[in-house]
Every structure is written in C-alpha cells, then in structure tokens.
Amino acid sequence: MKSITDMSVSDVQKVQAILFDLDGTFVSGDVIKSEAYNKLEKLRNSGIKTIAVTGRPAGWCDLIARWWPVDAVVGENGAFFYKKVNKKIIRETYHPLDSLSKYQNKLNSLFDKISKKYDSLTLASDQPFRNWDIAIDIAEESNVDIDIALDILKICESEGARAAISNIHINIWFGDYNKEMMSLKVLKEYGLGKSEAIYIGDSPNDSPMFGYFPLSVGVNSVTKYEEIISNLPKYVTNKDGSDGFMELVDFIFSTK
Numbered sequence: 001m002k003s004i005t006d007m008s009v010s011d012v013q014k015v016q017a018i019l020f021d022l023d024g025t026f027v028s029g030d031v032i033k034s035e036a037y038n039k040l041e042k043l044r045n046s047g048i049k050t051i052a053v054t055g056r057p058a059g060w061c062d063l064i065a066r067w068w069p070v071d072a073v074v075g076e077n078g079a080f081f082y083k084k085v086n087k088k089i090i091r092e093t094y095h096p097l098d099s100l101s102k103y104q105n106k107l108n109s110l111f112d113k114i115s116k117k118y119d120s121l122t123l124a125s126d127q128p129f130r131n132w133d134i135a136i137d138i139a140e141e142s143n144v145d146i147d148i149a150l151d152i153l154k155i156c157e158s159e160g161a162r163a164a165i166s167n168i169h170i171n172i173w174f175g176d177y178n179k180e181m182m183s184l185k186v187l188k189e190y191g192l193g194k195s196e197a198i199y200i201g202d203s204p205n206d207s208p209m210f211g212y213f214p215l216s217v218g219v220n221s222v223t224k225y226e227e228i229i230s231n232l233p234k235y236v237t238n239k240d241g242s243d244g245f246m247e248l249v250d251f252i253f254s255t256k
Helices: 009-013 036-047 058-067 096-115 145-160 179-189 202-211 220-225 239-255
Strands: 016-022 049-053 072-075 081-085 086-093 136-139 162-165 169-171 197-201 216-218
Touching: 036 058, 036 239, 049 179, 049 197, 058 072, 058 081, 058 086, 072 162, 072 179, 081 096, 096 136, 096 145, 096 169, 145 162, 145 169, 162 202, 179 197, 179 202, 197 202, 197 239, 202 216, 216 220
Parallel strands: 016 049, 016 197, 049 072, 197 216
Antiparallel strands: 072 081, 081 086, 136 169, 162 169
16 A cells, blocks of 8 residues: 555546545544535535445435535445435435335344344444444444454355445445445446546445545555455555545645
C-alpha cells in the first residue's frame, strides 16, 4: 500500500465520484464529526458525486438518502441502493419486495444454526431496521474473537449464504450480490464508470471494493487487517477513521 500522495494527479483529476464506507471510515468513535460532514457537503457542491456504501440497515439508509448531502446510498452490503429524485426516494433492490418475508425466515433459520454452536452471539442493535441481511455484533456492543468470526463465515458458506466481516459486525445474506455490483449500478445511473470513481474504506468487508476500483484507499486502521484481507487498498491514509476520510478529500481538492 502506498501513501495517497503517491496517486497520479492526472488520475485524481478524473475522479467524478467518491464512494465511502461509513463505520470506521466516515464515522469514527461513534460520532459524525462536523468537519467530516462539511467535507462531504463540499464534495457534493463541487459536482463530485457522493455515494455512501455500507452494511448498515435499510431504515438508516432511508434517512441518509433523504437528509445527507449524498447522491445515493448502497446499503446492507449491496442489497439495494436509495437515491432522492425530486424529493422522492427511489429504491432499487436486488431481491423482489414480495419475497421479503420468506427471505427473512431463511436468514433467521441460519442464525439459529449458528447460535447452536455459539450460543453467546447477539444480533446487532440495528437489526430491527434491516430487510435483507442479519448482522451479528462482534465489536459494537459485544466482543467476539476473530477466530469465531472466521468460523462463522465458513458455516455461512456451507449453508449457501454469503458473509462479510466489518469492524463491528458479521453481515450475512443470501444472493449473488455485493457492494461492488450495486455500486456500479449507481455509477451507471450517473453515466460514470469505476475508472472515474474512488473508494475509501477500512476493514475486511471492503476487500472486494478495494480490488474492484483502480483508485482504492484505506484509512490507516486497514493495516491491522493485512493478514486476512484478500484485496488490500492501493493507497492508505496517514490518519485513521474520519480524519483519514478528510485527508483524502483534502488531497482530492489539492489537485483541482
């Protein structure tokens, strides 16, 4: 991983969209810093598309799409994207909405199987606001050993499910979708491709995005996951969390 200052100025000048993770990247210490929010607003006002890409739930993403200075939000690890057009929220989901009840029963059945092996696990506190995945709390309000988290991934795979470890949750879902697929759909909505975008994240569940986008950035904490991330970001910030996000934004504007 190289410093973000090693990025080609010509490459950065092509950037017309920034896709960013929330927990551990835009949000750090459970707080959205006013400075980070202002940077996001500055990006959007400059004409750079702002797209949040997160494992957080549908209910939260609805609020983000309505009230934040973002052009779109990809939620629940690629299950959907929301955007606001003429004051109306447009929602596109991978699964048809009429399959939701049956789908949730399938997820709950899988969690029951996992719980039989690890009976101390708890669902994330934001689970009631989710539609298309379940989130097991590993570091937000609980503390789950990384070896257990990795074993849960294996269990999910054996049951035909997909799973990803973030800095706080294990997200589990069924279906051949992911963050990068839904992110590309959003970019196409704006007539953009991956070479015109930059992605910034912080943890193992960002690995596919790091591998997919030519300009990928990790905030500094990504270095502690080097041994378990398949795709490391091309570049890394000196600072961590939202300070790293702001460092990247400042660098982008320094090339204009």
